[in-house]
Amino acid sequence: MTASMTAFARVETSHDWGSLVWEIRTVNHRYLEPHFRLPESMREIEPRLREQLRKNLSRGKVECGLKIQLSESCDQISVNQAALKHMNAALVAISETVERTAKANPMEILRWPGILNQDAADVSQIQKDALGAFSNAMKQIQETRNREGAELKQFIMQRLESISSECKVVRKHMPELLQAQREKITQRLADAGVEIDQNRLEQELVFLAQKADVDEELDRLETHCNEVTRVLNSKGAIGRRLDFLMQELNREANTLGSKAVGVEVTQSAVNLKVLIEQMREQIGNIE
Structure with a gap:
């Protein structure tokens, strides 16, 4: 299924312990490049989040942000008196050993792991709820990417049909263009009064016709179009x-333009390049 690399999802859930919000943004990128912004208590589940993301997405730059709001009953904090006592003893020991020890900053002490008690909800439950909400957010991302991908597919299919139409126009005009080229050369020789061996003239005309023959380029264009359809x-x-197929299509369109022997073929070659460029721009956003 054709999927776009551009999407956005927001999932908000409420629980006994509080609420959480996931916001996920994805944009086009050559590879899969995930970025997570998580509260410190959720860092433990980041590997599982990355694994879940890789199972759902193959390419794109993905920004995932999680915000957690605890309820008032789970947001009360207190000082761990035992840990603070040990910390104070350590500070006394340092001050007795090292001269002119700077006075300890209370805020720095509070930042020390274990000094503060937080009557928070079970962290494992919050992690479980965060994983479940992330799964729902990924489903939203997939649905959005698939919807936009379906529209991109229709856009590309329309351009492929236009390319096929241009190829038919060139095939239709080629016989008359080659005949007009033949008559033009013959008339110029006649006007110049130049006598030339008819066999040699025929050989030169056949050579010019071979150089101007674009059947091979048209066949390749149609083959590449069929392959694009298959890949889609x-x-x-x-x-x-x-x-890669856009590069090949562009190569054949350039060759067709270089072999053009009439305004019609030149115009078709230009139209082909425009159509291919339009597809290439849209394909840059396909996963």
Whole structure:
């Protein structure tokens, strides 16, 4: 299924211990590049979050932010008197050993792990709820990416049909263009009064016709279009494959333009390059 790399999801859930909010943004990127902004108590589950993300996404820059709000009953803090006593004893020992020890800053002491008690909810429960909400957010991301991907697919299919139409126009005009080229050369020789061996003239005209022949380029363009259609209908990450096919299509369009023997072919070559560029811009956002 064709999926876009651009999406946004926001999931908010409420619980006995409080509430949490996940916000996830994804944009196009060559590889999968996740970034997490988590509260310190949630760092333990980051590997599981990354694993879940990799199972759902293949490419894109992904920014994931989690905000947690504890209820008032879970947001009361107190000083761990036992830990503070040990801390004070350590400070006394240091002051007795080291001369002119600076006075301890109370705020720095409060930052020391274990000094503060927090009557918070079970951290494991919060982590479990955060993982569940993240799963729901990823579902939203997938749905959004798939919806936009379906629209991108339709856009590309329309351009592929236009390319096929341009190829048919060139095939239709080529015989008359080659005949007009032949008559033009013959008339110029006649006007110049130049006598030339007819066999040699025929050989030169055949050579010019071969140089101007674009059947091979048209066949390749149509083959590449068929391959683009096949890739669009395949599963998994397809963006890089499509980008490569756009390069091949552009190569054939350039060759077609260099072989043009008439205004019609030149115009078709220009139209092809415009269509290919339009597809390339959209494919840059496909996973």
